[in-house]
Amino acid sequence: MKSALDNNRPIYLQIKESIEEDILNGLLKPEDQIPSNSQLVKHFNINPVTVLKGINLLVDEEIIYKKRGVGMFVSPDAPEKLKKRFSKTFLKEQIEPLIAIAKPLGLSQQEVQEMIDRAWKGEEND
Amino acid sequence: MINFENVSLQYGKNAALSNVSVQLPEEGICGVLGRNGAGKTSFLSLLCAYRRPTSGTVTISGEDPYENANIMPKISFVHDSKSEVENEIKVKDKIKIAAALRPNWDAAYAEKLIKLFDIPVKKKVGALSHGMRSAVNVMIGLASQAPITVYDEAYLGMDAAMRKLFINELLEDYMERPKLILFSTHFVNEMEGLFSEAIIINKGQVLVHDESDALRQRGTTVIGFIEDVDHFIDNREVLSERTLGRQKEAVLFGELSEKERQAAKENGLELSQPSLQDLFIYMTEEGGRDS
Secondary structure, eight states, X not given: OOSOOOTTSOHHHHHHHHXXXXXXXXXXXXXXXXXXXHHHHHHHTOOHHXXXXXXXXXXXXXXXXXXXXXXXXXXXXXXXXXXXXXXXXXXXXXIHHHHHHHXXXXXXXXXXXXXXXXXXXXXXXO | OEEEEEEEEEETTEEEEEEEEEEEOSSEEEEEXXXXXXXXXXXXXXXXXXXXXXXXXXXXXXXXXXTOTTTGGGEEEEEOOOOHHHHTSBHHHHHHHHXXXXXXXXXXXXXXXXXXXXXXTTSBGGGSOHHHHHHHHHHHHHHHOOSEEEEESTTTTXXXXXXXXXXXXXXXXXXXXXXXXXXXXXXXXXXXGGOSEEEEEETTEEEEEEEHHHHHHTEEEEEEEHHHHHHXXXXXXXXXXXXXXXXXXXXXESOOOHHHHHHHHHTTOEEEOOOHHHHHHHHHSXXXXXX
């Protein structure tokens, strides 16, 4: 769970995204219980209504589900769903901004490609 | 429920509040934001029946709270007070007096808070640091368990760690025993996530009152080349503008449609959401929205 929020984006969305990130990273696995609303309130020091709003979005999208009287749990297919969604936006939100920075720096397509190759291998070796 | 209807408050010839109409729910944490002298304390003292409006009506659960024995015990007003009389009494006696006046006083919770805030109960109130005096005040506010608890710049002098402790405690207690909490501050940044709704007061008037998420969503920061930004903000309500070289940043008030957002992005404009702090500053600065 990240530790702080950014004041320039809707706080309930940030709550939602921080849980999604934890699911994608494997910090939360299918059928894991997610932190309770009151833990999230204390962790981020924010209003319970805001937490609830973020959590409800995750329930609506069936990323998490509720076991009555117990708490909220990660849906079995949540990682797959999130991977699909994030892959769709990957080009627009990650690749295009990268190119937008690379161009003014005068980096060629091939140079960027090589950098990606090196970084990719570095990760594989970890 | 609290209802202000066309409420004005005059001190002699000076209008502290003019024509304020506001409704507040029974549960929630409401930020009351305004600069010094904007009318925050006047607003809160009317609500707590410390004063009576010059005109208009204030009702709490349908009744006039002023000198009303049904309503007064339901309200706890925590503010930064400095009274000569109080300076001479011991902290534990100040707490005892507060306990006697509050029908919902939770003695066990009070003990817990005294330990948590490390309050020196044997010292005289006058011997406390500013931060510790504030800690005593908020501790009384929390232990009072009043259905309406008002903190008027209550954490002044507290250091960052103590403020965090207080906010944590406030939230934890709120989750267990929901109530209406009003919280006036100009430390907006730090408290931003705390509020379920916010009221912005300037020059004795309520500029806006909305759920804090909704309020933030009504603001948009637009950044791009000067001509593009100018073209986009034409005919819209602009809270602030500043240029930096060939770029310009403008803060708009009023929600944008998805279509408008798309059009902005296609024109190379960058959109983001201002913080509550930013909205507050832009709306209340000189040359701001209402002047």
